[in-house]
């Protein structure tokens with residue numbers, strides 16, 4: 001950590017943008033009086049710092065001397081709170097928030113005996129839209145400004161995400177059985193092509209392909225997706241090595257190659273990919289991932305809850321593999337914000353390695369911000385507070401009892417903070433929440449729609465849980 005006490009940084013940053021540094025230059029938004037965590041390469045922290053925004057971009061960042069250089073129609077006083085890049089949740093299935101809290105009776109084969117039958121019966125285009133409204137509200141209120149998601153009817157998710165004003169990488173799911181938005185096996189490919197055409201140049205939405213996993217998508221379909229993703233220049237999100245037995249479940253994998261080695265062999269492992277979970281990786285797998293440039297979504301809280309294992313995150317961090325944090329879907333971790341995941345990210349690695357010196361809070365916040373941006377291949381635009389980057393900024397108050405004292409802001413964030421400490425959320429230069437008041441959506445109307453969904457689902461869901469416990473191998 002490097003604290004700046006003089007205005008040296010401000011001088012150098014200002015000279016870097018000298019064309020715009022004349023007196024009283026107009027900006028659209030100024031944040032002042034913040035403890036600014038830049039998350040730049042030096043991890044500079046600016047005390048009583050100022051961030052200046054014009055349109056969707058950060059145009060200056062430095063000490064309070066900047067206040068003499070810029071004026072803006074909107075000035076937010078951070079009141080000594082922590083000003084930091086919006087957090088990035090690199091793996092989610094956000095609409096499953098409609099089912100959050102269900103299937104918690106201890107079901108062994110929860111994915112096939114509970115998740116998939118529940119989705120088969122209850123998913124609809126409208127549920128996905130309404131649930132995304134709730135999910136994005138939860139994200140915005142807890143300081144996540146960008147999320148990556150793998151689900152269905154991604155056009156509905158895009159619509160709800162744009163309404164609230166968050167940024168997202170939305171991957172349309174491709175899977176080998178019929179699903180809510182595709183009657184044919186692997187029908188998601190056609191759906192994705194249409195969705196990508198519609199949203200390719202959107203300022204907030206990055207459309208993507210999301211082949212579900214190595215054991216639920218055919219080899220030739222993974223290759224087709226790879227070719228299309230190259231042509232259309234879009235990311236590919238996939239679950240990899242979440243379970244220890246995936247090698248045996250891959251069709252025609254006669255050599256029993258690991259999922260990573262198999263993806264490499266069939267020619268689809270590359271720097272457009274984001275690999276979710278990546279728990280059961282060998283040293284050789286990690287080397288292949290490093291070589292490929294693929295990103296990693298590390299989901300420590302969901303992995304612990306699902307008892308799927310502890311990912312080699314520390315090993316990958318040390319090798320500088322692009323890696324961010326994810327929650328996985330709201331049935332897997334029940335939280336879409338990253339606050340609890342932050343401490344899991346460190347603590348699981350410390351337990352695994354029997355070493356309390358690794359994954360220090362500064363490194364965890366790195367994963368939650370610029371690391372996530374790198375994993376999603378978006379670090380040119382987001383993940384740190386630097387001149388020229390998109391203005392995705394949050395203010396975390398430090399007045400509440402749980403936030404005091406604040407000797408080391410990274411430790412305060414990782415081990416003390418919770419979602420309600422997020423005071424202000426700004427995405428693409430637009431204020432989405434200020435003083436905990438939502439500026440873009442009507443919270444009451446979102447809750448009313450969720451009430452209807454809850455009463456429609458609950459009886460079916462309870463019966464399904466009983467059946468799933470009786471016959472855990474259902475649909476396997």
Ligand SMILES: [Zn+2]
Pocket residue numbers: 091092093239276328329
């Ligand atoms: Zn997942």
